[in-house]
Amino acid sequence: MACNSTRVIPFRCQFQPGVSLYEQVVYAAKKAIVSGQMLPGDPFPSVRALSRELKINPNTAHKVVTQLTSEGVLAVHPGIGTVVAALTTSPAVDRRKLLDHDLEQFLVEARQLGLSREDIVTAIDRHWTRLHPKVKR
DSSP: OEEOOOSSOOSOEEOOTTSOHHHHHHHHHHHHHHTTSSOTTOBOOOHHHHHHHHTOOHHHHHHHHHHHHHTTSEEEETTTEEEEOOOSSOHHHHHHHHHHHHHHHHHHHHHHTTOOHHHHHHHHHHHHHHHSOOOOO
16 A cells, blocks of 8 residues: 655655554655655644544554654644754764665565575665666766
């Protein structure tokens, strides 16, 4: 089941079986923030909007907002609402943390397929080259 950006939810998430919806939404929101899709001061969707647009339980949506607020990713301003907080760490550090999450999942799957380290490195190099071809001068 995919949820796409809407005018209310400014990030995308692909719901994967076997991973809690809560964790997936937290991850998608953090990814949008550290990638610059959402900037400090931007409004964050309300619990009701998250619940409705992502078709998740309101308790799950509340847990997402609470987690992001407790981590300092969101700030609550009375009378204004919940907004993206200014990052307290370097965006590069935050991006590496998110990448670590994806890399761990990738490596677990690669090992389950019986791939060696060399197979994995070769595949990464091949895809990197395909996605970032060198410019000829």
